[in-house]
Amino acid sequence: MLGLGGGVFLVPFLNVVLGFPLNVASGVGLMTVVATSSVVARGTSRSGIVNLRLGMVLQVAAATGGYVGGTIVQRIPEHTLQLMFAVVTLGIALIMLARLERRNVILDRAASTGRFGGRYYEEESGQQVLYRTRRMPAALGVSLVAGSISGLLGIGGGILQVPALNAWCGVPMRAAAATSAVMIGITAAASAPLYYGRGDIIPPLAAAAVLGTFAGSRAGMWVAARLPAKGLKLLMAGVLMFVSATYFLEAW
Amino acid sequence: MTSRVAAAVADRVLPWLMLCVFWAAFACLAAGLVVWLAQPTGGAASALLTIGLLGLLANPLLKLLAVIAASAGERDWLTLGATLAVLAILMALTLRDALRS
Numbered sequence: 001m002l003g004l005g006g007g008v009f010l011v012p013f014l015n016v017v018l019g020f021p022l023n024v025a026s027g028v029g030l031m032t033v034v035a036t037s038s039v040v041a042r043g044t045s046r047s048g049i050v051n052l053r054l055g056m057v058l059q060v061a062a063a064t065g066g067y068v069g070g071t072i073v074q075r076i077p078e079h080t081l082q083l084m085f086a087v088v089t090l091g092i093a094l095i096m097l098a099r100l101e102r103r104n105v106i107l108d109r110a111a112s113t114g115r116f117g118g119r120y121y122e123e124e125s126g127q128q129v130l131y132r133t134r135r136m137p138a139a140l141g142v143s144l145v146a147g148s149i150s151g152l153l154g155i156g157g158g159i160l161q162v163p164a165l166n167a168w169c170g171v172p173m174r175a176a177a178a179t180s181a182v183m184i185g186i187t188a189a190a191s192a193p194l195y196y197g198r199g200d201i202i203p204p205l206a207a208a209a210v211l212g213t214f215a216g217s218r219a220g221m222w223v224a225a226r227l228p229a230k231g232l233k234l235l236m237a238g239v240l241m242f243v244s245a246t247y248f249l250e251a252w
Numbered sequence: 253m254t255s256r257v258a259a260a261v262a263d264r265v266l267p268w269l270m271l272c273v274f275w276a277a278f279a280c281l282a283a284g285l286v287v288w289l290a291q292p293t294g295g296a297a298s299a300l301l302t303i304g305l306l307g308l309l310a311n312p313l314l315k316l317l318a319v320i321a322a323s324a325g326e327r328d329w330l331t332l333g334a335t336l337a338v339l340a341i342l343m344a345l346t347l348r349d350a351l352r353s
Contacts (some may be wrong), residue, residue: 006300031305031308032313032334033306034308034309034312034332036298036309037311038277038311038312039272041270041311041312041315042270042271042274052319052331053328053330053334054332056331056334056335057320057330057334059333059334059338060334060337060338060341063337063338063339063341063342063345066341066345067341067344067348069347075316082275115330115333169342183310183316185312185315186312186313186315186338186342186344187315188312189311189312189313190342190343190345190346190350191345191346192309192344193309194349194350196305197350200346201305203284203288203298203301203302203305204284204285204288204297205307206301206305207281207282207284207285207288207301207304208285210281210305210308211281211282213276214278
């Protein structure tokens, strides 16, 4: 629904509430991200809502961030990093709340989408809408940062990418979330074999989580298609505030 | 000619393959979980769960291949280049992590 893959909630739940070690929780979390991504990719294959061109270009920055930035970020103390992340997520949440009424879609079908824009059928307005992507350098910068810190904090980059694409770059919430959901699945699928090889993915636990995610993702896609964009933004701002508070408390 | 073959692969073969792998993976995971609940130490449950998890992991990789084939078919060099770059970086990352562990 929000393009986060569910790991934001599942990993702390498995680790803190059910008492599984963090590496097992992260391994299972990766499998659920892959499952969400597969469900979204299947469910949106004909709608055009997933912007693969934009997603792949941003993924180059995110993957580069994961490769190069990961080693730089590792030199920053975890406490400082958590505090920085908490401040950034809170800032993005406030920007989202300030732009609740602003919509990024263009209803004029004849308008150009530009190089990184797109068009899709939107249930909310009952017609095909289009959008243009602005401030690509900002989008690339956010993706680079998201890729750098996501591995270290064990949290998907979508939590930064989706709201930033929506608030700064003119991408509608639904398109940003669907594109992010597909993209994070590709990164997760590349990391998961390592966890599997180390025995961090317990098959029955992963299967139960994946089957739950399968049902949840389908329900989320159904709700996201019908919920007004304002509702999606409010939900995203709420998740960002929850994540920000969690990291503030951890860093304290 | 090459772009026509790529377009045909992207349009017909890969979506069909992705659909089969997608449903087979979820069916194996569901069946594996049921068998595991009935007989936790059995080999059948382990085999079904492993096949299901591997099938699930194959989906995003098939998606990458589908994007490569589709963008090659449409001569969309920007998307093709970005996708190939993503594939190369992810392979380098996986290799680096594997060597470290």
